[in-house]
Amino acid sequence: MAIKDRKLDHLRIALNKDVQFREKTTWLEKVLLEYRCLPEIDLSDICLETEFLGRKLKAPIVVSGMVGGIAEAKKINKDIAKACEALGLGFGIGSQRAMLEDPKLTETYYVRDVAPNIFLAGNVGVTQIKDYSTDQMEQALDSIGADALAIHLNAAQEAVQRDGTPNFKGCLKEIARVARGLSRPVYVKEVGHGISFSVAKELAKTNIKAIDVQGAGGTSWVAIEALRSKNGFGKVFWDFGIPTASSIAECRKAFKGPIIASGGIRSGLDAVRAFVLGADLIGIALPVLKAQQRAGSKGVEQYLKRIIEEMRIALLLIGAKTPKEALGRGRLSL
């Protein structure tokens, strides 16, 4: 099946079906925050400004990569990027494989005309990087003005996808090659099934600069693939993966660099629970896409503003002036 058709399937299913985990949650609701009823902080003093891979963000949010390579992606990417520009947040585009195969599709990813200042991440799948030289990847990042490259790890998705490429042999070496060879920082993300302690430890031996956990409990990519398949193949793995809260804690133990908490982050309160466990930033995907579909760039801006407001309040309630100060002000209680 052509990449374009598959991408369109993914988009339609994500928007029209319930593709969230069913029984497993992110476990973020199991993070007991240490409520300080005497916070001794003025809400207006809470500072969310963060640096990520050399760029300043006004709040610690990087919207996770979703679309590119199909006609629909052009407006979606621009709307989301425009909202991120207005709020000073980071943004990732969807997999650049389609434009690496057909450079004419670059315009479906290009957002620099509406978002000249945002932190912008390019994206490519780990099973595909062996097909491209670092020069080819550098060019693909140049052509959209990206600041960094996110390599996505998606073993669970590829394994159940009927037309997937589930050959993950030598991937760690490939990640190391790209992270060493590119002039931009490279980080690694899952797509909603989480990254474990031992994988993070392996990744820490490479030159990657951050980990975006994309844990279980939010959008299930296995669900999307199972809904695509004619006979529902893959449904048994619907809830497969490491809950986001656990993935954050595991990656924090194994990796010293910045950690993005993601996969099922649905409120500013979730974000602060993630900061308590050691995350530095958060990522959100599907709810942002849905906000874009509802009301374009304004819809995305409104949605993300709400998350930021909730984040500020949750920080106040644990007596933390910054996301960093949240670390340890609560615990995961299973």
Ligand SMILES: Cc1cc2nc3c(=O)[nH]c(=O)nc-3n(C[C@H](O)[C@H](O)[C@H](O)COP(=O)(O)O)c2cc1C
């Ligand atoms: C429609 C759609 C397309 C996606 N495409 C990509 C992609 O191309 N590359 C990638 O790294 N992740 C992709 N993702 C995964 C998201 O970046 C994210 O990891 C996942 O949706 C979990 O976050 P959420 O629970 O906030 O939705 C996609 C997600 C959605 C909903």
